[in-house]
Amino acid sequence: MPQYRAPLRDIKFVMSELLDSETHYQQIPGGEEATPDMVDAIIQEGAKFCEQVLSPLNQVGDEEGCSLQDGHVSTPTGFKEAYRQYIEGGWPSMTSDEELGGQGLPGSLSMVMSEMVGTANWAFGMYPGLSHGCMATLEAHGSDEQKQTYLPKMVTGEWTGTMCLTEPHCGSDLGLLRTKATPNDDGSYAITGQKIWISAGEHDLSDNIIHLVLARLPDAPKGTKGISVFVVPKFLSDASGNPGERNTLVCGSLEEKMGIHGNATCVMNFDDAKGYLIGEPHKGLSYMFTMMNIARIGTAIQGLASSELAFQGSLEYAKDRLAMRSLSGAKNPDGPADPIIVHPDVRRMLLTQKTIAESARAMIYYAAQQADISQASNDEDERNEADELLSFLTPIAKAFLTELGVEAANQGMQVFGGHGYVKEWGMEQIVRDARISTIYEGTTGIQALDLLGRKVLMTQGESLKRFTKKVHLFCKEQADNESISEFVEPLQSMNKEWSDLTTKLGMSAMKDREEVGAASFDYLMYSGYAVTAYLWARTAEVAQRKLQEGTSEEAFYKAKLQTARFFFKRMLPRAKAHADAMMSGADNLMEMEEEHFAF
Template structure:
């Protein structure tokens, strides 16, 4: 199954919804529209011609472990060499260490392409960017000098080592130890599991960021520190030096992303160095984790796009039955299945969820950029609040969406979708992990209510809702858009009331935080996408009013927005009714009575 990056839709989101050139001017990074488009066109060529053809075999062959060394699937090493040589690895890296300083608003499009082309391939490089960010923000000058440039270039990769057999989400149970040495380094001992790219044959060194406890650390999450523990200790000249006392004990045999090595990593008194302050490791790691959660959201988006492309191509070619209104192609033995309303329903669901999620990813990417690059402190602070609110929605909704769209892709193919040779079932298997790692989607929902909504009493959520209400007000006067604006305005008003209900309920009963969280996140996401689809409709109508030469593209946007508001947005009502059902019915059943 081939893949072509959706460049036209990406340009629509970048330039017509989010003014990427103006955004880059504010960040003072020298990118203009022509350069942005050129970079994405080259990214589309690389992902479509080099990476995408590797995806099928990566699933069949998988990553293998022999004598502690991992071999990646055929073609991965050559593709990764091109990835580094052509500058893709350094795309978002800090300029002072050889990076190109691309904003996330632009880079996220290339990263989506990578996810769509081969999620297994992207796994190996995905965490390096987050590790670079954590080291850049919290690492000492000495560690930065020794490791950052090589990591930015992709010659060395990075990992994130949190999870242990007994400590997944609950990091208070973490046992890995770090003992101080006289020379300022630490002796790190313990085992970590589910480490993406913990061992591989793509990069000449792997820099592990490891959470561990100091001997005198307080209990719980307040006693966790972050350490840089490289596979090879860097020499003064920047080359890999002595092999460290760590290794891969096993790789997991997984449901999907089989070409990516998911490792059990053993640290046997390995030499490491403290990043940031002692016992502040979780705060340092969250710098990396927020980037990782955004990237995982893009994984869901990439999977969805590729599944939609496959389903659309098949629906146009597969001949089965006749249209309900009579033969659409009388010269054929049957009509292509795209004429059937139910197939249209599935394809439009795929299309509107995928394109809506691309808009949501761009919204979040813009705020991530402004959090670090806005020229004014107040602007950075405001963007940080908005990004923090959006991250759990992006991670959770986009990965749930990716799984749904992949499942619909299988359904469009029918029996052929269930067969491996068509590639659709691989997308469904590959996407399943995205709902789990970097914090399960249930944890994202808890974070949204517990840390974000309750953290400021709903102030930032109210600000987001107000921004969307302004969009409604601005478009309500346009006769073609007024009906859509009315639907979205009514939903935002309901969202405000629901938010107040959630805040009140969680203050009455702490159990409501967990009982309401998933449905509240889902409601918020559907309402947020409604606002973004209204913005897209506004941009499309403006282009049509101006006499654009791309009328079909913009009319398709208007039709897609209409479909979303009529057929997808009503899902929000279900989530509202469910969460208002309360915690009582969840907690009333005695544990012993779940099964007899």
């Protein structure tokens, strides 16, 4: 397994130079404390923890997995000690409100830590990771009593949280869920039902686990309009607010998974477990979207994490592994063969991984800044603008980046050749761990329908226009900058094509709604390449400006330009195929009779 090294220079480039985080933090309430010195210290210390503590446990977690005995789950060797250090370092409380015991730093700063934790050890990062969405839901919709009871200890990390949505008979179609909530005389509810695929549903890291559970009240209407959300703790709080009586819920089994073995994925059985209604009845699904949107951005980070770790492993290997001679002449004449990094096809794979990782970092950090603004700005119009932009970007980030993350993980294994297929090197673990990312928190297909159907067509294209206007403004500002015309001109053309394709799809959908489902995957992927092209063009502008001004880091900025060029020449052309596919219509998918699928 590659030993993770935090890519601090690129993290700082995206934050400070591409996205101007210093100005961003000074413009949002609560961001004043995030001075450059503080941000740098946080990132440095976070990198040290991830490299020295979490990375060595990554392969341990995969090989040992979790164990279940009498309803109790034990995590792999070293995880409990690592989690204790995680709490002691104050990492869970970094961006929570100071009133709740948090440090009050901007939420986007936590994305940097989430990236490093996730890349070093994705299975570990999932234990505290879901707590943030759980806390956000309680903060936004919980009663004062619920906030006081649960949030302070979740902020410190002493307690963790989950979201319990899926049931055996329904995956993403939550309108089919059957878990019931029966009112008790004391104002609480008896929750009965089974939930599956609950990440970190049971473990030995925290003193309590706070479950947010979707269930139906006796008078609930059918479908998604009849869903309520309840807070159901593993241990009920005693008079002092500490864990007391064990609630009647239990982990019935652990899923046998392809990857992320170090994280407990549980079947949770609720047997008249005591729960408390959050907010109003029958509004649970809308409340949970607070949590799910955060979880989806968190899942997008897995696309970045798998790309970065695979790239680090395969780059080191490609520099050392000797095989064959360069076609243009020996590059290692004193050795029996040349290192494989000299071969064009190996470089293609390495550059693909590098480009995906750096693209993902830029997109996620950009989305995180929009989240900061939507949550903290004093300007209502600015908040609404950022919230709408974030809503548009979320399905793209989640689905596009995880699809490319799986690609990068596979490319990493391919660089190793046969060695990549065996456990010794750890590259096949990255592939196995990455594969779930395109599935959970809404599959790629579901995210694609959300983007094209809900976010774009249902808003008559307004959500798309909000983003394409930003692209248009950038292209207009850089129209006379000949040094980056190779990036600006194709971006400008694509930006127009994006709008034109959307208009044509909207017209087709008016005649046949199946056209939306038929085009949605390719539309999402096209959109992902378009957003990425914008970010790479901005990156090229920064890099070119730094080189023209004179810099001691010439190699770094030249590499940025070269990577941008690789993306525009080698990866962006993929968007043309997606455009052709989305415009080919639904008939080639829907005309075949079901019985003709048989073989």
